[in-house]
Amino acid sequence: MKIDVDWDLCDGNGVCAIEAPGVFEMDDDDELHVLKEDIEEEERPQVDAAIRVCPKRALSLHP
Template sequence: MKVIVDWGLCDGNGVCAIEAPTVFEIDDDDELRLLKDQIDDAERARVDSAVRVCPKRALRLEP
């Protein structure tokens, strides 16, 4: 699965980094960093949760 971030919508609130810290992080400048855009099955549930809780709806998964 591929993680897609709509950077125009993302405001860097960091909820995704809490839900899936192996995929997302907030850097020292309070900007979101995508640590990897391809996830494996073990990370799927956490990334699904990050997608659901994103207040700006800036995240999605694609096959």
């Protein structure tokens, strides 16, 4: 699975980085970074949680 970020919707609040810190990271300038786009099956629960809590609905997974 691949993570997709709609950068037009993302406001960089960082809740995804809290839910899935191995996949998302906020830098010192409060910029969001995707650490890995290809999601392993064992990371799926964390990424699903990050997608659910995103207030802007900017995250999705695709095969």
